[in-house]
Amino acid sequence: MGNKHFKALLGTELPIIQAPMAGVQDSKLAIAVAKVGGLGSIPCGMLSKAQIIDEIKAFRAATNAPLNLNFFCHQLPPFDPKAQAHWHEALIPYFDELGIEVDLGQGGASRMPFNHAIADEIAPYKPEVISFHFGLPDTELLARVKSWGSKVIASATTLAEAEYLTARGVDGIIAQGIEAGGHRGMFLSEDLNTQLEMASLLIQIAKGVDLPVIAAGGIGDSHAARAAMDQGACAVQVGSAYLLCDEANTSSLHRVAIEHAAKADVSRAHGAGDRTALTNIFSGRPARGIVNRAMTELGSMNPRAPAFPYATNLMAQLRKASEALGRSDFSPLWCGANITACRKISAAEMTLALMESAPHDNKYE
Template identity: 45%
Template sequence: MAEGAALFANWPDDRLTRLLGTQHPIIQAPMAGATSLGLVAGAIAGGALGSLPCGMLSEDAVREAVNAVRALEAGPLNLNFFCHDLPPDEDDGDWRAALSSFYGEYGIDGSGPTPPVRKPFDAAMCTVVEEAQPEIVSFHFGLPDAPLLDRVRATGARILSSATTVEEAKFLADHGCDAVIAQGYEAGGHRGWFLGTEPDSQIGTIALVPMIVDAVSVPVIAAGGIADARGIAAALALGAAGVQLGTAYLFAEEAPIIDVFQQALMSDRAGQTVLTNLFSGGVARGIANRLTDSFGAISDRAPPYPHASAALAALRSAAEAAGDDGFSPLWAGQAAPLGAPTGAQALTERLAREALAQIGRA
């Protein structure tokens, strides 16, 4: 405990650690499909904010996950939710027709079980938050409507959300966010954009962070292209109060990613990421594969988010069973080649220790 207190005192900007109640200004990013309970608990044990991705879970599943993490490790916990506009069920016949040759290759007709639709944060999930009383609640794709946001705030939870532009950061700060996550162009996974036209708003982390720092009074959290202590030190130098890391945690032994994803991360392909809408209909960064090579990374043939994934479900399953990642969303950021296998707790502790040394605070 004494060592922890000393490290807490050494960070040059303590706004985020005090806001979150963490030892280090590090957030383990909530990565749907790539986050286990052990990963979250390991990040918390290492002094970071552990994050549970809840956007693809049922209300009961969120309740169970919160209880399980808290049984594994005490410490601040973040529940993350999506706030996208859900379009009506899309006729994806054209998309399935475009994929038909791949269906034939794997001897499937493209039908069968499909993944659950990613639902935006709603009143039922807000009730779960009220019951669970997490220390932090974060959102992606903006914020929920004011009545729901007021209910979340009434629980005492600190509220975070992602911004890809200065305009979005100002909106979040003006609508009561306690801190803003500045998501640079380099970040893996889905872009958190919610204002304007995404293809025209691509800003790298090194430019985005200081602009947002100058534009808002709340703490700014840098995300995108940060996977080691040098990146953390650079983010702090740019004025960020802390960092959010996702891709670095994909290399943790607790990360529940499939073998073909692990192999891609450990190969030279990890440095070949693209922004694509093919897997979900939303723009997200991942490792290029057969699907992106076949259609181009961005295609208007894919239905809007989140409906594109349904037509890929059976194809993805068949390909993965054959050891082929060609139709799997391999979400990863541009700093993926800097990752190295380790445990989540050990990774967090090493990043903090080395970052403090980088900034002369060790």
């Protein structure tokens, strides 16, 4: 379908989705983007049902623009005490250094997959768009979402995943390149060798499926947005570029890390991307963030890390103690490879800047 029909899919004036970013944003960022014509997104994977409804109400009170609610669709494995203890062995020196007692309990399962109980709560609000990460809910639950009239889009990191999603009735595909910040949406394979840069992935998916495709990963300016649409995307999804915006909830430590990493990238002959890496140590699934002490010393991809989301438990304890000392040694500093795209401006300014050379002319309608 190439670069057609973004308005039919998203209901927006601009072909841009503000990527849902759990932990660093709430409805404020979504509202700011929506008010200038983009699709605002609320990340729901770490929120309680009551918190999700509060965010929806805040958005609806501020604007009548379309809203995207994003959910995880991972399979929640049983908690494994042995795996947790094995992971603790690798982290003992850090607990000792920080002088804190360890809690080996089941914490970290706050990232819950989408389910009927959540659907019960959000059904009355009929969100215009629902996006899924890590695959899709079961057939019955997916049909229930579509019965609301909601458009369903989902992340694919390979052509095989895009074909899987297409066969199950999604309305659009988010082609998530390896440059993207935060968690990889991969769900058919755990092999990182399958992961492609956005441009290559976009071309494969745009040619391989007959659905609108949204480009995600490394897009931080209007030139990248235009290039993606010229390669077949109907719209772009942008996340990391908003991390320094006024309406983002990015912590001060995270903001400092981004600014330092951006300066380091500008001074490197290799170009952007050298300061980020994929890591599983903070959650148990591969996600891209700024390299910090934990990633350097433990290794970005550590086989000891418990399955998602249970790796979060112990790292969260180290994070809390370290951040209390003003350090981000154990913080997940999620950010895409294009760090220099992050700018200290309003989200409205960022959204409009992203579209400067990609007007919503007939080519994109």
